[in-house]
Amino acid sequence: MTYPNQIEKLLRCALEKTSIAAELPADLEIQVGPSTDARFGDYQSNVAMVLAKRLKTNPRALATEIIEHFEPGDLCQPAEIAGPGFINLRITASSLEAGLIAQINDPERLGLATLPASESKNIVIDFSAPNIAKPMHVGHIRSTIIGDCLSRVSRELGHQVTTDNHIGDWGTQFGMIIYGWKNFLDQDALTADPIEALLEIYKKVNDACSDDAVREACRTELVKLQQGDAENLAIWQQCVDLSRSSLEKIYAQLDVKFDHWLGESFYNDRLAPLVQSLKDDGLAQESDGAQCIFFLDDPDLAERAPCMVQKRDGGFNYATTDIATIEYRVEEFSAEHIWYVVGAEQKLHFDQIFAVAKKRGLDTQLSFIPFGSIMGKDGKRFKTRSGDTVSLTDVLDEAVERAAKIISEKNPDFSAQEMAEISRIIGIGSVKYAELSQNRLTNYIFDWDNMLSFKGNTAPYLINAYVRTRAIFRKLGSEFEGIQSVQLTEDAEKTLALKLAQYAEAVPTVLTDFRPNLLANYLYELANTFHSFYEHCPVLRSEGQVRATRLALCDTTSKVLKKGLGLLGIQTTERM
Numbered sequence: 001m002t003y004p005n006q007i008e009k010l011l012r013c014a015l016e017k018t019s020i021a022a023e024l025p026a027d028l029e030i031q032v033g034p035s036t037d038a039r040f041g042d043y044q045s046n047v048a049m050v051l052a053k054r055l056k057t058n059p060r061a062l063a064t065e066i067i068e069h070f071e072p073g074d075l076c077q078p079a080e081i082a083g084p085g086f087i088n089l090r091i092t093a094s095s096l097e098a099g100l101i102a103q104i105n106d107p108e109r110l111g112l113a114t115l116p117a118s119e120s121k122n123i124v125i126d127f128s129a130p131n132i133a134k135p136m137h138v139g140h141i142r143s144t145i146i147g148d149c150l151s152r153v154s155r156e157l158g159h160q161v162t163t164d165n166h167i168g169d170w171g172t173q174f175g176m177i178i179y180g181w182k183n184f185l186d187q188d189a190l191t192a193d194p195i196e197a198l199l200e201i202y203k204k205v206n207d208a209c210s211d212d213a214v215r216e217a218c219r220t221e222l223v224k225l226q227q228g229d230a231e232n233l234a235i236w237q238q239c240v241d242l243s244r245s246s247l248e249k250i251y252a253q254l255d256v257k258f259d260h261w262l263g264e265s266f267y268n269d270r271l272a273p274l275v276q277s278l279k280d281d282g283l284a285q286e287s288d289g290a291q292c293i294f295f296l297d298d299p300d301l302a303e304r305a306p307c308m309v310q311k312r313d314g315g316f317n318y319a320t321t322d323i324a325t326i327e328y329r330v331e332e333f334s335a336e337h338i339w340y341v342v343g344a345e346q347k348l349h350f351d352q353i354f355a356v357a358k359k360r361g362l363d364t365q366l367s368f369i370p371f372g373s374i375m376g377k378d379g380k381r382f383k384t385r386s387g388d389t390v391s392l393t394d395v396l397d398e399a400v401e402r403a404a405k406i407i408s409e410k411n412p413d414f415s416a417q418e419m420a421e422i423s424r425i426i427g428i429g430s431v432k433y434a435e436l437s438q439n440r441l442t443n444y445i446f447d448w449d450n451m452l453s454f455k456g457n458t459a460p461y462l463i464n465a466y467v468r469t470r471a472i473f474r475k476l477g478s479e480f481e482g483i484q485s486v487q488l489t490e491d492a493e494k495t496l497a498l499k500l501a502q503y504a505e506a507v508p509t510v511l512t513d514f515r516p517n518l519l520a521n522y523l524y525e526l527a528n529t530f531h532s533f534y535e536h537c538p539v540l541r542s543e544g545q546v547r548a549t550r551l552a553l554c555d556t557t558s559k560v561l562k563k564g565l566g567l568l569g570i571q572t573t574e575r576m
């Protein structure tokens, strides 16, 4: 059990002995969080203030009464009151020692509890989902990195997770692509770089579309595809296969895996019956030849654009596919939760399909997890110099190149192979960490120098902290051997032990509001805490129990950093 959970229990016991015991609200939540100022304690609770407000009594007097009945046992020192009625608590050294030993004896989970079976859910996570034959641009990177982190964290906590890459492999763009394939295809370019070649085709057709005849020809190709024309289907299939293999390379570089790739086309057969059933239920209505849902009983949605599920020409919409997808996920994966990691600009779409799912009585909890845009250093949307969207492959390649340059300056002795491996880890890790350390809703500035810096809240800084912990054991000439008991005397040791224990508090917070940055911040604080410990407390130059304890702290820091970064999808290296 985490320290806040234990403190909460003790506070509840104390409250039950106070004069207001009979008046305690049944739904009372006792909040215990880290102290804002470490001089006053490790943790803090505002329960006296919250309760005093509800019961209209004096908060400080209530706090005094609570701490009189508070029996800290070995857990913490006697509670203290601060300000208008905060209760401050400091964990005892013996409790921190026991905590550190427990963490050492749990090298896999490092103290992180697994959810009880009743709280473990079937969760489908829908992320990345680029569109075929359009470039996977740097915006998709946010979805990919955040979604991957959420799936790692949920799995670690004990949820049953299914990841699904709902690629855009069907839709109007294929009319243009097929027309372009038939008229502008450059076979050599296609072999060299399929995504780039398809993109070129797309651009050429887009330009040619100023001609009405070309636009009409594209439409004809699309209709033929939708009607199952063999030649067009074969071209489409080839485009999908080529794009998929290019995408797989990018995901391999990013170390991201999916359980499924059920793209939009997978749902084709389900769309006509779905629209029929929406009509039968009176949900969809004809409007100007199209089928739309108007949400007349929902004032908020009613005043926005209707949700179209079938176009006038009989074609189906993005929303139709997504409704079919929810039904499939509930049936096939018994999804109790479905999470969508998609850009904020698609909010209306998700509000609409979630409302439809509810009306259809689908028993699953749907969450839209939006994120902001990536901006260039000039504060505008991130673009190449020529104004194109920045391709993800280019970004990743550049990240690795830049990392290689920095590392070879710092340490020219690595072999070519080591160099390649380390710069991949640092380069990709930097791009990921720059994303994950931000509040996902803010627009963040893509700045190479910042993300690759060895100072500050960056991947190189964190990976370097890990490397420093490993260097200690290399110098020692052996791995950490385990330990029966530790003795924490210096403040820097206690602070580090407490930070290490807080790993178990930090990981679950990621899922409260889908915020990987809370884990990133925790790891950053841990690295800082480790560095100040390492400055104040010599490790290899100390002796006996002191040395053994310090080695234990170093080894646990090493493990927590590696595990924590791993949950962010970031790898570590032994040297850099």
Ligand code: ARG
Pocket (backbone or CB within 6 Å): 126, 128, 129, 130, 131, 166, 167, 168, 322, 325, 340, 342
């Ligand atoms: N392909 C879409 C895009 O790039 C994202 C799909 C998100 N997932 C979904 N189920 N709609 O904008």
